Amino acid sequence: MRDELDALVERTSRVSDADAEALPLRAAEADLMEEIMSTSVLESLPGTEPPRRHRGARRLVALAGAAAAVTAGVLVVQPGGDEQPAWAAEVLEVAESAPRLIVDDPDWRITRADEFGVERGETTFSDGTDELELSWLPGDSYDDVIADRHYNMGHEDSIVVAGHEAALMQYADSSVFTTVWQQNGYTMQAVGRTFDDQDSYEDVLRGLTETDVDTWLSAMPENVVQPDQGESVVTEMLDGLPLPAGFDSSTLAEDGVRDRYHVGARVAGAVACAWIAQWAEATETGDTAAADQAVAAMATSRDWPVLQELQAGGDYPDVLWEYADAVANGGLDAEGRSITAEVTGGDSDAVGIAYREVLGCS
Amino acid sequence: MPAWSRPHRDHDPASGRTRSETRFETLFAAESRAILGYALRRVDAAEDAADVVAETFLVAWRRIDDVPAGSDARPWLYGVARRVVANQVRGTRRRTRLGERLRDELLTRPDVIRHDEDDAAATVREAMLRLSDDDRELLRLTSWEGLGPAELATAMSVPPATVRTRLHRARHRLRTELEALGWAGERQALTGHVNGDGRLSVRLEEGT
Numbered sequence: 001m002r003d004e005l006d007a008l009v010e011r012t013s014r015v016s017d018a019d020a021e022a023l024p025l026r027a028a029e030a031d032l033m034e035e036i037m038s039t040s041v042l043e044s045l046p047g048t049e050p051p052r053r054h055r056g057a058r059r060l061v062a063l064a065g066a067a068a069a070v071t072a073g074v075l076v077v078q079p080g081g082d083e084q085p086a087w088a089a090e091v092l093e094v095a096e097s098a099p100r101l102i103v104d105d106p107d108w109r110i111t112r113a114d115e116f117g118v119e120r121g122e123t124t125f126s127d128g129t130d131e132l133e134l135s136w137l138p139g140d141s142y143d144d145v146i147a148d149r150h151y152n153m154g155h156e157d158s159i160v161v162a163g164h165e166a167a168l169m170q171y172a173d174s175s176v177f178t179t180v181w182q183q184n185g186y187t188m189q190a191v192g193r194t195f196d197d198q199d200s201y202e203d204v205l206r207g208l209t210e211t212d213v214d215t216w217l218s219a220m221p222e223n224v225v226q227p228d229q230g231e232s233v234v235t236e237m238l239d240g241l242p243l244p245a246g247f248d249s250s251t252l253a254e255d256g257v258r259d260r261y262h263v264g265a266r267v268a269g270a271v272a273c274a275w276i277a278q279w280a281e282a283t284e285t286g287d288t289a290a291a292d293q294a295v296a297a298m299a300t301s302r303d304w305p306v307l308q309e310l311q312a313g314g315d316y317p318d319v320l321w322e323y324a325d326a327v328a329n330g331g332l333d334a335e336g337r338s339i340t341a342e343v344t345g346g347d348s349d350a351v352g353i354a355y356r357e358v359l360g361c362s
Numbered sequence: 363m364p365a366w367s368r369p370h371r372d373h374d375p376a377s378g379r380t381r382s383e384t385r386f387e388t389l390f391a392a393e394s395r396a397i398l399g400y401a402l403r404r405v406d407a408a409e410d411a412a413d414v415v416a417e418t419f420l421v422a423w424r425r426i427d428d429v430p431a432g433s434d435a436r437p438w439l440y441g442v443a444r445r446v447v448a449n450q451v452r453g454t455r456r457r458t459r460l461g462e463r464l465r466d467e468l469l470t471r472p473d474v475i476r477h478d479e480d481d482a483a484a485t486v487r488e489a490m491l492r493l494s495d496d497d498r499e500l501l502r503l504t505s506w507e508g509l510g511p512a513e514l515a516t517a518m519s520v521p522p523a524t525v526r527t528r529l530h531r532a533r534h535r536l537r538t539e540l541e542a543l544g545w546a547g548e549r550q551a552l553t554g555h556v557n558g559d560g561r562l563s564v565r566l567e568e569g570t
Contacts, residue, residue: 005533008540009505011483012490013403014476020399023474028464032416033390035460036423037383122531144448148495171492174542189494193538315530335510343512354512 091217094118098136099183100216101162104209108132110219123220125204132204133191142180142187149178157198161190162208170198177201183210233260237267237306242297244274264306265316265360272301272320273361279327280340298324323355382426389429390419393436396507397443402475403506404447409469414450416461418443430516437509437516444499444517489539497532504529 097118102110103125111131112124122135137145146167154172158165159179166181166188177192190208195201211219234252243249252267279294281287301307301324307317326333333339339355355361379387394415401414421442422429430438468474479487490498496518503509503517515525 005501005536006505008482008486009490009501009536012479012487013502013506014479015399015402015474017396017399019474020402021395023398023468023471025398025464025467028461028467029390029394031463032412032419032461033387033394036390036416036420037386039420039423039460144495174492176492176539176542193542337510358511 091116092213094121095213095217097184099162099186099188100211100213101134101188101208102211102216102219103132103204103207105204105207108204108207110221113220130192130194130200130204132201133189133193134208135189135191137187137189139182139185139187142182145180145187145189149180159202159205161188161205162210164188166205168198168202168205179205233263234267237264238271240303240305241268241271242275242300243271244278244294244297247271247274261310261316264310268301268304268306268310268316268320269359269361271304272298272323273356273359276323276327276339276355276359277361280331283331295327298327319358323359326355385429386419386423386426389422389426389435393439394419396436397439400440400443400507401447403502405450406475408471408474409465410450412461412465412468414443414446415464417446420460421446434513434516437513440503440507440509440513440517441519448495485543485545486540489536489543489545492539493532493535496528497535500525500529500532501536 094116098121105127107127108125109127110123111126113122116122120135120137122133125132125134149167149169154170154174156170157168159168160166161179161181162183164181164183166179168177168179170177175193175195175197177195177198179190181188190205192201192204195204231253234249238249247270249267249270252270253263275294275297279291279298282290282294302321307320311317322333323339326339331339333354337354341354343352343354343357397418398411398415401411401418402408405411405414418439422439429435490501493501500514500518503514507517509517511526511529514529518525518528520528
């Protein structure tokens with residue numbers, strides 16, 4: 001998945017793999033290996049713990065789409081026409097834990113929500129011109145964030161944000177401002193990259209106000225597909241897509257409310273998953289006709305209207321098309337890896353089959 | 363009982379090594395240069411890379427039963443090395459007696475790490491420094507170490523789907539910073555499509 005941006009970052013690498021490989025260090029490395037193997041196995045090094053186990057990683061992955069959709073302010077309308085929204089449990093858990101900040105100014109609203117979790121999350125506020133990225137991070141990351149922000153810094157001020165002392169930093173020769181503070185056990189960070197000057201950035205920061213659960217969740221963006229629209233939207237999105245035999249679309253509109261992007265990703269993903277599953281099974285059993293049918297169906301994916309719509313909102317279509325190419329390439333992705341290989345999660349836990357995890361197959 | 367405290371009783375009389383020792387030897391032989399490369403790309407002085415290699419493999423030795431098999435081992439080791447480097451950056455580096463010879467060897471090669479870079483690389487580096495540590499490391503692991511999303515997830519210790527969202531955001535921010543720095547030489551490249559993001563990209567405004 002290398003692209004132009006990767007190539008740019010590559011230019012900042014000061015040592016190549018070939019440089020490292022060419023160093024005549026075999027004897028020193030052999031010594032080191034023996035030294036390590038002669039040490040006790042009973043001592044651990046502070047701060048170097050290996051990747052944590054993510055218990056329930058599979059469930060997390062499976063729920064990831066829903067969890068992200070939840071960031072769009074997913075609500076479940078109470079049966080019986082109750083006006084009062086009942087927030088989905090996952091949303092409530094986040095809202096009851098994270099600092100619930102909004103910009104107390106009618107011109108400013110939340111335009112985007114990302115990675116909406118108890119441990120960390122991010123919202124973007126905008127007035128149509130400027131943007132403020134607000135994120136909540138684990139509380140113990142405060143010192144690291146502050147230290148990290150001191151790279152290349154122009155100056156530092158202090159400011160009070162939502163009643164909390166905060167450090168405001170600006171990079172040298174830039175209009176990028178970062179403010180970091182601690183709140184409710186979290187490390188909070190507010191980044192502004194679009195402001196003309198510090199005063200206008202500070203004005204927005206001073207407008208940040210902690211609010212109640214309902215107000216905060218209601219402030220999340222509203223362009224969601226309501227439950228009563230679900231089936232018709234799914235039907236509309238399936239238009240123009242080749243469907244494999246036995247494809248069941250009846251569950252695609254379930255699970256409450258989602259924004260169109262996620263409904264579209266779910267619909268297109270379900271179709272792609274079904275075709276790739278057919279391809280995988282047919283390849284396994286030697287059913288050439290069924291495999292060819294799946295390859296041909298996936299080859300039409302660049303023309304699927306729903307994916308063309310989604311392109312403006314994110315990169316799900318690009319990812320799906322990579323898998324269409326992989327199917328046509330005998331099941332190998334651009335990096336030469338099998339799309340049906342098992343992949344691992346946050347540590348060595350196996351979480352599933354590569355294409356199913358990436359495309360979010362249910 | 364933690365895995366690393368289990369006695370290594372599975373002795374193989376043929377090789378004179380325990381199974382764990384044999385596994386560690388294989389792991390070290392296969393991955394030590396990758397970790398050295400990782401370390402050299404992230405420290406300012408070459409000899410400091412020796413400590414990163416030594417501490418990373420010390421953890422691997424103590425947790426050998428937890429090290430994933432096959433190609434999954436390398437991103438796991440990157441995850442450990444990332445924490446070792448972070449410790450160094452925080453100034454709490456613990457210089458062990460391990461790897462002294464490797465350190466001495468690297469001390470004689472200060473030119474291994476190139477510090478003369480062209481203007482374009484300097485601009486990208488400056489833009490990278492304005493990102494958060496996590497964003498920066500995601501971009502580096504992708505570009506420098508060539509990791510894919512599943513491997514990034516292992517190295518960064520987050521679920522695979524989450525890492526895609528973070529990578530997407532990191533790339534967006536890098537583009538923004540590059541443009542803020544007046545990047546013009548390869549504008550076309552910067553506005554090209556970006557691969558690698560998954561279904562978790564929540565772009566609500568544009569999505570409808």
